[in-house]
Amino acid sequence: MEGDVEGELLLVETELQDVQDQIRALLEHQERLQERHSHLSSLLLLDSQNQNPPPPEDWSRAFHWDSRAHDLRFNLFGISSYRPNQREIINAVMSGRDVLVIMAAGGGKSLCYQLPALLHDGITLVVSPLLSLIQDQVMGLKALGIPANMLTSTTSKEDEKFIYKALDKGEGALKILYVTPEKISKSKRFMSKLEKCNHGGRLSLVAIDEAHCCSQWGHDFRPDYKNLGILKIQFPNIPVVALTATATYKVQMDLMEMLHIPKCVKFVSTVNRPNLFYKVHDKSSVGKNVVDEIADFIKGSYPNNESGIVYCFSRKECEQIAKDLRDRGISADFYHADMEVTSREKVHLRWSKSKLQVIVGTVAFGDAVRIGRLRETSKHNDTSLEEE
């Protein structure tokens, strides 16, 4: 009896194993068929789209937000007319499309997301790579009375609480929120608050500044930018506007893929900027004389205290050159990454308010410059770049 049962048990177990193997093989076959099915369907879709491409949109036509946009542009930003492509970009963004903007540095990219941010009801999230750049933007917007804020490593607990409340519950006034890419890739808490913000219908737009940082083919790759594609995955209905001053075709393709915006509307403006010019001066081989030359150049060319920047390679050099310039009667101070955030802000603020003529900085200050008053930018050692 025992022998019969054991024999049958063995048979059943073998048969069961057989059935399981067949099921596994069938499931694998099903998966292969499904993959092939979706591949063939997408080929068909692509083919039909290529045969009937949608007619190009006319982004310069009239839109129902025109008069509100005009009012904000003129009365709030104090800008009398749009520069080429700005209005079209704003219209595409306002129409809910993903947009890629390639526009020269200083061309006016910020308005292309700041104006839609104000036209929309909710909050616009702006991802920007540099703390100094974020501080400058937030400072400028606040000065115009626009509720803008930033969530970075330097944000106070109190501000953080205010921002999280705004995202979470829609409390308090917040229209434009700047973050660094690290916030998106590293802070689960922030992403969950953003999720709530979107769930409550309060997230209106995502802007990605300096978008070329996404691409390893670009000149300024930032690993954390690679993770920004999560924004489109998590918030597929929120339009993304990606902005950059420099992007080769390869970089454009790369960043469109990384940000998951394959069907974005692309605007490429001319990079020709007649107001920018380079001037190269021969420098003396004696360090002290070089400072004399820079001081003479600033005094001679910019006698009305027009603001400017002198770039140096090292932090120590920044401090020394700033002192040397002060000794020569120029109001100068230094700016570098080793300084306390509050000291950096103080210097930046004095410079922005024309209380300081020259900032002597490392590249940490680089992109912080976003104001039209800039007149002289010189590189201690070899070159100078000027903007009129």
Ligand SMILES: Nc1ncnc2c1ncn2[C@@H]1O[C@H](COP(=O)(O)OP(=O)(O)OP(=O)(O)O)[C@@H](O)[C@H]1O
């Ligand atoms: N239509 C306009 N007419 C006049 N000034 C404008 C216009 N649009 C923007 N500006 C001004 O041009 C300056 C540069 O604009 P903005 O900072 O947006 O440049 P940007 O394209 O973001 O440059 P970057 O690539 O360096 O970040 C700002 O002072 C801004 O107020």
